[in-house]
Amino acid sequence: MKRAFAEINLAKLADNLRHYRAGLRPAVSVMGIVKADAYGHGAVPVARRLLREGVNYFGVAWLSEAAELRQNGIAASVLVLSQPDPRYIAEIIGLKVVQAVYDYDFAARLSQAAEQKVRVHIKIDTGMNRIGVKPDGLADLLKKIKDLKNIKAEGLFTHLACLDDSGRRQLKLFAECAALARDILPEIKCIHALNSGGTLAFPEAEHDIVRLGIGLYRGVLTLKSRVMTVKTIRAGEAVSYGAAFVADRPTRLATISIGYADGLSRLLSNKGRVLIRGGRYALCGNICMDMCMAIVDEQVEAGDEVVIIGRQGAEEITAQELADLTGTIDYEIMCGIGKRVPREFKE
Numbered sequence: 001m002k003r004a005f006a007e008i009n010l011a012k013l014a015d016n017l018r019h020y021r022a023g024l025r026p027a028v029s030v031m032g033i034v035k036a037d038a039y040g041h042g043a044v045p046v047a048r049r050l051l052r053e054g055v056n057y058f059g060v061a062w063l064s065e066a067a068e069l070r071q072n073g074i075a076a077s078v079l080v081l082s083q084p085d086p087r088y089i090a091e092i093i094g095l096k097v098v099q100a101v102y103d104y105d106f107a108a109r110l111s112q113a114a115e116q117k118v119r120v121h122i123k124i125d126t127g128m129n130r131i132g133v134k135p136d137g138l139a140d141l142l143k144k145i146k147d148l149k150n151i152k153a154e155g156l157f158t159h160l161a162c163l164d165d166s167g168r169r170q171l172k173l174f175a176e177c178a179a180l181a182r183d184i185l186p187e188i189k190c191i192h193a194l195n196s197g198g199t200l201a202f203p204e205a206e207h208d209i210v211r212l213g214i215g216l217y218r219g220v221l222t223l224k225s226r227v228m229t230v231k232t233i234r235a236g237e238a239v240s241y242g243a244a245f246v247a248d249r250p251t252r253l254a255t256i257s258i259g260y261a262d263g264l265s266r267l268l269s270n271k272g273r274v275l276i277r278g279g280r281y282a283l284c285g286n287i288c289m290d291m292c293m294a295i296v297d298e299q300v301e302a303g304d305e306v307v308i309i310g311r312q313g314a315e316e317i318t319a320q321e322l323a324d325l326t327g328t329i330d331y332e333i334m335c336g337i338g339k340r341v342p343r344e345f346k347e
Contacts, residue, residue, distance in 0.1 A: 002226070002342065003225065003226065003257035003258070003290075004223070004224065004225040004226075004257055004258040004262050004341050005223075005224055005225075005342045005343070005344055006040075006221050006222065006223050006224070006337060006341050006342070006343050006344070007221070007222040007224065007310075007344050007346060008041050008042055008045065008046075008220060008221055008343050008344065008345045008346070009219075009220050009221075009222070009346060009347075010045065010046075010049040010220075010345055010346065010347055011346075011347045012219055012220045013041075013046060013049055013050070013216055013217070013220045014049060014050075014052075014053050016215060016216050016217070016218065016219070016220070017030065017032075017050065017053050017055070017212070017216060018053075020196070020199060020210075020212055020215060020216075023199065023200070023203065024199065024203075024206060024210065025206060027208075028206045028207075028208065028209065028210060029057060029208065029210075030055050030057070030209070030210060030212055031055075031057040031058065031059050031079065031192065031209050031210070031211045031212065032047065032050040032055045032057070032058050032059070032212060032216065033058070033059040033060075033195075033211050033212060033213035033216075034046055034047050034050075034058050034059070034060060034065070034069070035059065035060045035061035035062070035065055035081070035213075036061065036065075036335045037065075037335075038217070039213065039214065039217045039331065039334050039335055040221070040263075040334045040335045040336070040337045041217055041220060041221055041334070041343070042343045042345065043060075043065060043068060043069065044068065044069065044072045044074070045343075045345045046216075047069055047074050048074070050216075051074070051076060055076075056076045056077065057076060057077045057078075057079065057209065058074070058076060058077070058078045058079070059078070059079045059081055059211055059213075060078060060079070060080055060081065061080075061081055061082065062080070062082075062084070063080060063084050063088055063091055063092065063095065063097070066078045066080055066095050066097045067091070067095055070095050070096075077098055077119075078095075078097045078098060079097070079098040079099075079100065079121060079155075080092070080097050080098070080099050080100055081100050081123075082100055082123075082131055083099070083100060083101060083102065083103060083106050083131070086106060086109050089109055089113045090113060092110065092118065093110075093113060093114050093115075098119040098120065098121060098155070099118060099119070099120050099121075100120070100121055100122075100123045100157075101120040101121070101122055101123070101145070101151075101153075102122065102123040102124075102125075102131060102132045102133040102141070103133075104141055104144050104145065107120065107144075107145050107148060107151055108144075108148060110150075110151065111148040111149055111150040111151045112150075114150040114151075115150070116150060117150050117151065117152040118150060118151055118152065119152050119154050119155075120145075120151055120152065120153050120154070120155070121153075121155030121156060121157050121190060122138070122141065122142065122145070122153060122155070122156050122157075122181065122188075123157055123158070123159075124138060124156065124157070124158045124174060124177050125158070126158045126170040126171075126173045126174050126177070127161055127166065127169065127170045127173070128158075128159050128160070128161045128170075129161075130159070132158065132159075135173055135176070135177050138177055138180060138181065139180060139184065142180075142181055142184040142185055143184060145185075146184065146185055152187070153185050153187065153188060154187060154188060154189055154190055155188060155189070155190035155191070155192070155209075156177070156178055156181050156188055156190070156191050156192075157190075157191070157192045157193060157211075158170065158174045158177075158193050159193070159195070160193065160194070160195065160198050163198060163201040163202075167198070167201065167202065168202070170193075171193060171202060171205045174193050174205075175205070178191050178207070189208065190208050190209055191207035191208045191209070192207055192208060192209035192210065192211060193205055193207060194206060194207075194210045194211065195210075195211050195212070195213055195214075195215075196211075196212050196213055196214050196215025196216070197214075197215070198210070199212070199215075214330070214331055217334060218319075218330070219318075221309060221310070221319075221334060221337075222309060222310030222311070223258075223263075223307070223308040223309040223310060223337060223341070224305060224306060224307055224308065224310070225256050225257050225258040225305075225306040225308060226256070226257055226303060226306060227254045227255070227256055227276065227300060227301065227302050227303060227304040227306060228254075228255045228256065228257050228291070228302065229254070229255045229302055230252065230253065230254050230255075230296065230300060230301060230302055231252070231253055231255075232250055232251065232252045232253070233247050233250070233251050233253060234247070234250055235247055235248055235249050235250060235251075238285075239253065239284050239285030239293055240269075240284075240285030240286045240287075240288060240293060241285075241286045241288065242286050244269060244270060244285055244286045245270055245284040245285040245286075251284075251295055252295065252296050252297060252298065252300075253284070253293050253294070253295060253296065254276070254281070254293065254294050254296045254300050254304075254306075255291055255292075255293050256274065256291060256292050256293070256294060256306050257290070257291060258290075258291070258292060258306075258308060258341075259287055259288045259289045259290040259291050259292055260287050260288070260289055261289045261290060261338055261340070262290075262337065262338045262340065262341050263333075263336040263337035263338045263341065264287055264292060264308060265287070265322070265326050265333075265336070266286065266287045267325070267326040267327070268283060268287060268322065268325060268326060269283065269285065269286045269287045269292075270282075270283065270284060270285065270286075271283065271325050271326075272287075272322065272325060273317060274294050274306050274307065274308055274317070275306065275307040275310075275311075275312040275313075275315050275316075275317060276294075276296065276300050276304050276305070276306050276307075276312075277299055277300060277304060277312075277313075278312055278313030278314065278315060279297075279299075279315070280315055280317075281294040281295060281296050281297075281300070282294060282295050294306075309322065309333070318330070319333040319334050320333075
């Protein structure tokens with residue numbers, strides 16, 4: 001019997017993709033963002049399913065993530081969204097990835113090491129202030145890159161920090177940068193700025209590609225566990241480390257085989273809920289590394305299925321609900337589900 005596992009509904013993934021596509025212009029392509037193991041959902045199975053749906057461009061954060069795709073036979077275009085250390089230039093070339101570039105010295109070393117053209121996308125920092133060339137340095141960078149023998153600058157992109165007026169200002173600045181870039185390098189054909197939220201907030205800025213990440217994954221993952229044991233404690237007895245919960249009456253407890261090492265945040269201690277037999281039950285005491293406890297009633301028994309994220313009967317607990325309880329975002333909840341939690345893929 002599995003102690004904890006995640007079910008990945010690939011049909012739901014495909015439905016999410018179709019939902020976004022329905023709102024896009026027909027000429028706009030989708031880049032599936034599969035970094036961080038596809039937000040904890042399994043990069044290789046997710047990429048394979050997206051390929052079946054006609055997605056032939058993927059985005060990752062690190063070269064190791066691109067390598068995993070290549071090692072599993074995924075030959076589609078893969079954009080590495082940031083510049084690795086120059087020590088990895090040989091790997092960039094060997095993996096035949098599309099590489100983000102925002103520094104001339106890096107681009108020059110990449111060109112010098114390559115024997116044929118390496119496809120790159122120029123990253124512009126329009127206001128995120130994380131990575132990218134500033135707009136006032138773009139023309140100089142493009143003119144220099146234009147002279148590099150083994151660099152093919154085929155794309156230009158930015159990333160939005162907010163989906164409000166500041167985002168609109170970023171997009172206006174990016175549109176100006178895109179016009180400038182195409183004047184200098186007419187071969188640039190992949191312009192992209194919008195993520196999942198951006199496609200809904202700013203449909204007028206779709207350009208050539210949209211990058212879909214979190215929007216693909218909402219509702220796709222169900223996190224489950226099992227009741228290990230059930231016992232009744234007396235009034236005055238404490239539960240778990242630190243005695244953070246003390247029963248004020250005889251209380252029936254279920255011990256569940258999932259903990260913070262699996263991705264169940266310790267911040268959910270004495271706050272979170274789980275689903276068992278279609279009912280909601282409160283977690284009590286501090287969540288342990290491998291286990292947690294919940295206050296239950298007489299119908300709950302050892303061996304019962306427990307849903308941490310997902311639907312059971314008429315009840316549902318979403319990643320967003322857990323995020324709200326822990327002061328974070330649903331991205332972190334899903335990405336935090338540990339590697340020792342096996343993923344089961346179903347259609």
